[in-house]
Amino acid sequence: MDDEKRMKHFAHVTQAHPCFNEKIHDKVGRIHIPIAPSCNIQCGFCTRKLDGKENRPGVASCVMTVDQALEHIRETTSKMPISVVGVAGPGDSLCNSGTLELFRRVREEFPDLILCMSTNGLLLPRYAEEIAEVGVKTVTVTVNAVDPEIGAQIYDDIEYDGEVYHGIDGFNILLENQLKGIEMLSNLGVIVKVNSVLIPGVNDKHIVEIARVVKSKGASIMNVLPLIPLNKFKDVERPGCGMLSTVREEVEEYLPVFRACTQCRADAFGIPGKKNQDFSLEMVPNSHY
Known part of the structure; x- marks a missing residue:
């Protein structure tokens, strides 16, 4: 898909997606379905958690079955404006077989909802056609x-085809699949947003290069997220507004930047960041999930 067609497609699909369109971010809702507990990589900043009350990615109060997820969608869409159903963890979407099964069933029952997913990209080439x-x-x-030298500092373990890889060897496998997967999805007409976690002293000078490379593979928008200090980066100071703003401005030389992300939980639902209208399953009294 060429750039002109990609941008027209982007504008059409994302007009109702609160995580791709800042103008409607506080007006329409999304549901994150916690159906994907397993992950095939270990990021240095990631700590996955169930039953945690922390408001961040990688956290959910439970793991749903497909049937439970559909019931949750039915109940939620009957109560509030929802435009998007997504899978964002608490592990990796493609490392869990229920993800694509859920999307098939949601499309049948809720054809007007936008289907969305997040992934580390390791398995994207394998599933790109099925995703579309x-x-x-x-x-x-x-x-x-x-950059392999930088990537090896961020990722500890890469589990791929039954083997566990470390350091540069592992990162090279991950990067190759990420870039190939982005290109495949883009060519299939799927809109790709790239998230990059800004880690001061590690990749803060490098994110603009990520933007240049992923744009060349067909990505349409980028989201630069401040590090939440956890795991081996727990002692790294969270980047301030100045650093975040500078990096985002550099990225905008290549791609539009989404600036309204609230770094929400894997079981969040409702209108992102809006008081009394943004929820997680932990906040639902007597939740049976």
Whole structure:
């Protein structure tokens, strides 16, 4: 898909997606379905947690079955304006078989909802065609480096085809699949957003290069997220507004930047960041999930 067609497609699909369009971010809702507990990589800043009350990615109060997820969608859409159903963890979407099954069933029952998913990208080339076939319109791929020396500092373990890889060897496998997957999805008409976690002293000078590379593969928009200090980066200071703003401005030389992300939980639902209208399953009294 050429750039002109990609941008027209982007404008059409994302007009109702609160995580791709800042103008409607506080007006329409999304549902994150916590159906994907397993992950095939270990990021240095990631700590996955169930039953945690922390408001951040990688946290959910439970893991749903497909049937439970559909019931949750039915109940939620009957109570509030929802435009998007997404899978964002608490592990990796493509490392869990229920993700694509859920999307097939949601498309059948709720054809007007936009289907969305987030992934680390390791398995994207394997599933890109199926992702498009089940009706997923937008995919967010987290790419934190395109330089092996930097990537090896961020990722500890890469589990791929039954083997565990470390350091540069592992990162090279991940990066190759991320970039190939982004290109495949883009060519299939799926809109790709790239998330990059800004880690001061590690990749803060490098994110603009990520933007240049992923644009060349067909990404349409980028989201630069401040590090939440956890795991081996727990002692790294969260980047301030000045650093974040500078990096985002550099990225905008290549791609539009989404600036309204609230870094929400894997079981969030409702209108992002809006008081009394943004929820997680932990906040639902007597939740049976």
